[in-house]
Amino acid sequence: MNTDNSKKIYEKAKKSIPGGVNSPVRAFQSVDKEYPIFIKRGSGSKLYDEDENEYVDMIGSWGPMILGHNYPKVLEAVKRELEKGTSFGLPTKKEVELAELVKSCFPSIEKLRLTTSGTEAAMASVRVARAFTGKNKIIKFEGCYHGHSDSLLVKAGSGLLTFEHQDSNGITEGVVKDTITLPFGDFEKLKETLESEKDIACVIIEPIPANMGLIETEMEYLEKVREIIRKENIVLIFDEVISGFRVSLGGVQKIFGIIPDLTILGKIIGGGYPVGGFGGKKEIMDLISPVGNVYHAGTLSGNPISVAAGIETISILKENPEIYENINKKTENLVNKINELIKKYNVPATVNYFGSLFTIFFAKEKVKTLEDAMNTDSEFYSIYFDTMLENGIIVPPSKYEAHFVSYVHSDEDMEKILTGMEKTFEKIAKKSGTIPKHI
Ligand SMILES: Cc1ncc(COP(=O)(O)O)c(C=O)c1O
Structure with missing residues (x-):
């Protein structure tokens, strides 16, 4: 994936904005990226960067975009x-x-x-x-x-x-x-x-x-x-x-x-x-x-x-109260399928969710406290972030944030997310030597 324009903008940004960004998480530092992608526009469930790459957006501006971009x-x-x-x-x-x-x-x-x-x-x-x-x-x-x-x-x-x-x-x-x-x-x-x-x-x-x-x-x-x-x-x-x-x-x-x-x-x-x-x-x-x-x-x-x-x-x-039913059901289905993939690849991952929000943590046990969250695997989260990005999905650039599902995320978007997840788990399973024999 070519992100040269983002890279160039970041080099300039650092000279006039502290860290090149106006809110720290946007720097992508905690997922070990050299530079963030710069967004040019958003439409429905998608974001487009300055190199015209398209991403399924799982950030939703950290919550407001319940109806997607420019509803x-x-x-x-x-x-x-x-x-x-x-x-x-x-x-x-x-x-x-x-x-x-x-x-x-x-x-x-x-x-x-x-x-x-x-x-x-x-x-x-x-x-x-x-x-x-x-x-x-x-x-x-x-x-x-x-x-x-x-x-x-x-x-x-x-x-x-x-x-x-x-x-x-x-x-x-x-x-x-x-x-x-x-x-x-x-x-x-x-x-x-x-x-x-x-x-x-x-x-x-x-x-x-x-x-x-x-x-x-x-x-x-x-x-x-x-x-x-x-x-x-x-x-x-x-x-x-x-x-x-x-x-x-x-x-x-x-x-x-x-x-x-x-x-x-x-x-x-x-x-x-x-x-x-x-x-x-x-x-x-x-x-x-x-x-x-x-x-x-x-x-x-x-x-x-x-x-x-x-x-x-x-x-x-x-x-339209059915909007809540739609986003909650979509999230529940997605989380169920992610859990199936976690089992299939036997990776140390666990998902918390509520309504249309969820977080995937790289840990064996359920995350219930800040301490649990801090003990989850940051390297695996970075692999996850990278793999999703390569597959056209933008997920939170920090393991401490939630993913947001919107009304306009389509079945196709959900399939794409699951494909990205599967590729992530495959890499993590290979890396940690836990890849099950049946795969
Ligand atoms: C729970 C909660 N409270 C307050 C805030 C601060 O809101 P703002 O970023 O609009 O200042 C945030 C921001 O993400 C938040 O998640």
């Missing part, structure tokens, strides 16, 4: 909006429409604020939780990512783990001290911490973590987390930036019937355009200025283009 109705809505102007710094009627639409899907959200990114939404929800409770510290879980604001960057999953760090430099000791990180899934640790530490403002969690690879959370664990927090003056924040409108119209909270106090959203609510949002109980949200004294603002918050794309995307999802 005609979403594109039309955006074009209509573009004609009217792109940013006013003043309110628009469509922001109200989007807020009402989100509320109709997430009963736990009584009021919603839009932001430009998930990072901002998470940062602002922690601030409002602190104001509401009058307390300072926050509890987050190892391997969960909530964007790159200082207090949430401690042991923060994929983006950092990809480069073998757990934390970022440049964060003050005070901020680190106010962030308590606990192992995901360990309820006893949470209970002990809540008993000994009384200055906790909020507990923030990805209900189905997708930033240490996908983790299949047990519902009972989340129920217990909800219950223990209900008894204290602590705000429970579900970060559904990835899972919101992805695993169901009402996110993980709808599937499990567990109601957080605040919810963070992003990605799909902007239909592929820059967006974030946070919302929840009225009494908490009404502390935000101009009603209350918790400051949150943004020149591009509620940007009309993102809002138009979000309204169209959510409306399509709401009016």
Whole structure:
């Protein structure tokens, strides 16, 4: 495969952009590539690079592209909006429409604020939780990512783990001290911490973590987390930036019937355009200025283009519930077939999935924690990434991310993915000398 144009662009990019990319995972460093591929355009389930190579896209912009790239109705809505102007710094009627639409899907959200990114939404929800409770510290879980604001960057999953760090430099000791990180899934640790530490403002969690690879959370664990927090003056924040409108119209909270106090959203609510949002109980949200004294603002918050794309995307999802059945079924079938191939080639691989998200880990045992994910084989993941790329499929360039199946992935795409997987397993089986005799 010829990727010379990408290589040339990367050489130039490094001179004007740190590492040549605007978000670290895009550098392909953790899958041992010298340079990333540069994308020229996307259409449906496919991406095309600067050398016109075509790839089945399993990244989906890390979640938003549930309907694929440039889904005609979403594109039309955006074009209509573009004609009217792109940013006013003043309110628009469509922001109200989007807020009402989100509320109709997430009963736990009584009021919603839009932001430009998930990072901002998470940062602002922690601030409002602190104001509401009058307390300072926050509890987050190892391997969960909530964007790159200082207090949430401690042991923060994929983006950092990809480069073998757990934390970022440049964060003050005070901020680190106010962030308590606990192992995901360990309820006893949470209970002990809540008993000994009384200055906790909020507990923030990805209900189905997708930033240490996908983790299949047990519902009972989340129920217990909800219950223990209900008894204290602590705000429970579900970060559904990835899972919101992805695993169901009402996110993980709808599937499990567990109601957080605040919810963070992003990605799909902007239909592929820059967006974030946070919302929840009225009494908490009404502390935000101009009603209350918790400051949150943004020149591009509620940007009309993102809002138009979000309204169209959510409306399509709401009016066509079969979309969720389609993507979930497709993912389940794919995962079943991958599992058959894993058995056939006897390779140390295991798949976690939930709805239309999945991660393939190169390990013998099921991955349940960050530690498990860190112990999976990185070299095998790089072989996987490379083999898939050579076969025209782009998968996450990090073992700590999830794959995203969209409504427009075709049977043919699925076959292509399985062929790529089979070739990967063959190579890994040969390399580790475990190739079964019958093959
Ligand atoms: C669960 C979660 N929360 C927050 C964020 C941050 O969102 P953004 O990248 O829009 O700032 C992400 C980004 O991937 C995420 O996965």
